[in-house]
Amino acid sequence: MDPNFTPIFIVVGAVIALFFFLYLLPVNLWFTAQLSGVKVNLLNLLLMRLRKVSPSLVVNAMIISTKAGLNLTSNEIETHYLAGGNVNNVIKALISADKANIPLDFKLATAIDLAGRDVFDAVQISVNPRVINTPPVAAVAKDGIQLIAKARVTVRANINQLVGGAGEETILARVGEGIVTTIGSAGNHKEVLENPDKISKTVLSKGLDSGTAFEILSIDIADIDIGENVGAKLQTDQAEADLKVANARAEERRAMAVAAEQEMRAKAQDARAKVIEAEAQVPMAMAEAFRSGNLGIMDYYKMKNIQADTDMRESIAKPGTGTTDKGKNQK
Incomplete structure (x- = not known):
């Protein structure tokens, strides 16, 4: 080097x-x-x-x-x-x-x-306290009118409860619950519209900031809008439901009536079948009576005459037939 x-x-x-x-x-x-x-x-x-x-x-x-x-x-x-x-x-x-x-x-x-x-x-x-705007909270008064309220919550941090204390989400949830409770307990929606500060006073009196990292200084109602007539809508829905139930019960009764009618027809057909079966056995019984001697030839002719007379009476009794109708036609 x-x-x-x-x-x-x-x-x-x-x-x-x-x-x-x-x-x-x-x-x-x-x-x-x-x-x-x-x-x-x-x-x-x-x-x-x-x-x-x-x-x-x-x-x-x-x-x-x-x-x-x-x-x-x-x-x-x-x-x-x-x-x-x-x-x-x-x-x-x-x-x-x-x-x-x-x-x-x-x-x-x-x-x-x-x-x-x-x-x-x-x-x-x-x-410098912070202002938290709540999302629109919808609630229904006792008269069935829906109100949509927006609130502004002014909060101040609680230093001693920051560790383990709830955050802004809890504050918003509790304020929303208080708004719903206050509007729901009002007799009608006009009371709330006339006195919106009633919501603020009621919500503040509940101590909503307990267990949170904030201290609520004020709650101001920024806006209240009228929503749907929930009461009338519920009544309409109930009426439609009742109508469906009534129709279902009527259809059930109609089905039962049809089933009963079909059952009666089946019984009538069964009865006619038995009659036909019994009538089919009459010639056999008469033949047996002839063989055994219990029925004579004169008795047989008398029976035929009676049967012919009966048939004639039945044909006369039928409407559009018989001598009476024939006389009317000739006149």
């Missing part, structure tokens, strides 16, 4: 070693912290690097919190960072809460942040 290149390698190696040393031991951050009045030593900064914690994030958070009058240690900030929290968001929330005289300590703020809620946004809602 050429001896002239040795100093170049030494210089390059020294520069790389210097950059590596400054990376592991951020002297510039330590110097900045000292100028800002933040007590942190170089060993802690080195240990942060080894624990894969960003020293600049911790130092900047300590500088901001110290300037704002917050007493936070590097261990607290580093622990929250390792737990997966948003350090900058927590610091901003603590500063905003302190300026707005909202009671919020570092432990509660980190708990809210780790719970998945935006702690800085919660502080902002505590300072």
